Amino acid sequence: APRVLAKSSSTTTNADADTVPFWGEHQAGITTPQQGHVYFAAFDLTTDKRDDVIALLRRWTDASAHLTQGQTAVPLTDDMANPPTDSGEAIGLTPSRLTITFGFGPGMFVTKDGVDRYGIQKHRPEALADLPRFNGDQLVPERTGGDLCIQACANDPQVAFHAVRQLSRLAYDSAKLRWAQPGFMAAQKDKGTPRNLMGFKDGSMNPPINSATMMDQYIWAGNDAGWMNRGSYLVARPIRIALEHWDRMKLGFQEQVMGRHKDTGAPLGSKHEMDGLNLDANDADGNPVIPENSHVRLGAPAVNDGAQVLRRSYSYDNGLSFTAERWPPWRQAMEFDAGLLFLCYQRDPRTGFIKIFENMSKFDMLNQFVTHVGGGVFACPPGAKEGGYVGQSLFELA
Numbered sequence: 001a002p003r004v005l006a007k008s009s010s011t012t013t014n015a016d017a018d019t020v021p022f023w024g025e026h027q028a029g030i031t032t033p034q035q036g037h038v039y040f041a042a043f044d045l046t047t048d049k050r051d052d053v054i055a056l057l058r059r060w061t062d063a064s065a066h067l068t069q070g071q072t073a074v075p076l077t078d079d080m081a082n083p084p085t086d087s088g089e090a091i092g093l094t095p096s097r098l099t100i101t102f103g104f105g106p107g108m109f110v111t112k113d114g115v116d117r118y119g120i121q122k123h124r125p126e127a128l129a130d131l132p133r134f135n136g137d138q139l140v141p142e143r144t145g146g147d148l149c150i151q152a153c154a155n156d157p158q159v160a161f162h163a164v165r166q167l168s169r170l171a172y173d174s175a176k177l178r179w180a181q182p183g184f185m186a187a188q189k190d191k192g193t194p195r196n197l198m199g200f201k202d203g204s205m206n207p208p209i210n211s212a213t214m215m216d217q218y219i220w221a222g223n224d225a226g227w228m229n230r231g232s233y234l235v236a237r238p239i240r241i242a243l244e245h246w247d248r249m250k251l252g253f254q255e256q257v258m259g260r261h262k263d264t265g266a267p268l269g270s271k272h273e274m275d276g277l278n279l280d281a282n283d284a285d286g287n288p289v290i291p292e293n294s295h296v297r298l299g300a301p302a303v304n305d306g307a308q309v310l311r312r313s314y315s316y317d318n319g320l321s322f323t324a325e326r327w328p329p330w331r332q333a334m335e336f337d338a339g340l341l342f343l344c345y346q347r348d349p350r351t352g353f354i355k356i357f358e359n360m361s362k363f364d365m366l367n368q369f370v371t372h373v374g375g376g377v378f379a380c381p382p383g384a385k386e387g388g389y390v391g392q393s394l395f396e397l398a
């Protein structure tokens with residue numbers, strides 16, 4: 001029998017500071033302080049057997065417990081007659097605060113060819129609602145949907161990619177990759193809010209991740225959510241930004257679009273980033289200081305019946321692609337295929353993302369510069385107990 005090379009599995013000596021616990025009440029990667037990199041991937045299930053799905057979730061859970069500790073997904077062996085159990089490119093790297101967060105798409109709960117795919121149709125939560133078609137949506141099928149998703153976040157992009165690559169290998173017999181998007185959100189030297197590709201601080205007005213009360217109110221599904229209790233719902237949207245268009249806009253106009261100052265991140269009319277939005281203030285001409293159609297006004301809880309989501313977005317850069325512009329001088333050229341992988345968590349997308357984006361998609365001045373090109377909605381179950389697996393609360397139900 002091949003010998004297990006235990007030593008090769010452990011890649012670091014100072015694991016603790018750099019490690020986020022995998023097991024727990026909640027999945028990690030939701031209220032975890034945002035790491036510098038993400039590799040997000042969505043999969044389609046190819047099996048029609050419920051037991052295969054359970055087996056996959058067990059393999060993914062066990063591998064994730066190893067990976068997040070800085071170990072190989074599966075212990076390495078000296079077996080020369082088979083492919084290595086782990087591709088190996090993370091050996092010697094630290095855990096880099098790797099978190100791996102799993103989600104279930106609506107496709108897991110539907111009938112296919114007249115049969116309830118995995119016998120869980122009746123357990124589809126109402127909160128896992130199909131997203132409506134929003135104004136301006138240009139969703140490309142190749143970047144949309146998925147039965148399962150994995151959000152791997154780490155401070156090292158190689159660690160995040162390695163994790164998804166190993167998990168995809170472990171799925172060869174039962175699921176295949178559908179779409180993926182890597183992203184980055186560089187930490188600021190002063191530990192302040194990072195900036196997105198539009199150059200604005202992004203993430204200032206998030207509900208505080210350290211407030212258990214706020215997280216229970218807005219982010220975690222509660223007792224009434226059945227198997228999803230202590231889980232959360234993810235809305236993921238790759239949003240292309242017309243950077244060449246944006247970069248030609250005057251600074252004053254950029255600030256009007258966002259409703260915030262570019263340098264400090266403060267709301268228009270205020271001095272400090274964390275100052276509240278003064279939505280009632282008018283300028284000398286009687287116009288609102290924070291414009292009616294500015295992004296932050298349309299996102300504010302005050303105009304959305306109190307709705308709040310936890311945003312955990314990353315910038316992305318997919319190189320260049322050929323684009324025909326829809327604005328003068330109607331250039332046709334290679335342009336950056338770059339933008340924001342918008343990721344947000346909430347206890348119910350109907351009162352979170354859907355509620356907020358309904359108006360935003362129609363009125364936001366930002367819409368001249370951004371296009372939603374894909375995405376999905378996913379139920380991220382509660383965390384797993386050591387020895388258990390992610391999704392157990394669902395598959396244990398009759």
Ligand SMILES: C=CC1=C(C)c2cc3[nH]c(cc4nc(cc5[nH]c(cc1n2)c(C)c5CCC(=O)O)C(CCC(=O)O)=C4C)c(C)c3C=C
Binds near residue numbers: 196277299360
């Ligand atoms: C819920 C839908 C939202 C989408 C889609 C969205 C896209 C998007 N946002 C930015 C940049 C910024 N967003 C900011 C604030 C902000 N955005 C949303 C929601 C969506 N954004 C909310 C709820 C808020 C907070 C509003 C508030 O209460 O003040 C900001 C300002 C700084 C901050 O608070 O984070 C920026 C900058 C981009 C570039 C983008 C799509 C590409």
Ligand SMILES: [Fe+2]
Binds near residue numbers: 295299
């Ligand atoms: Fe936003």
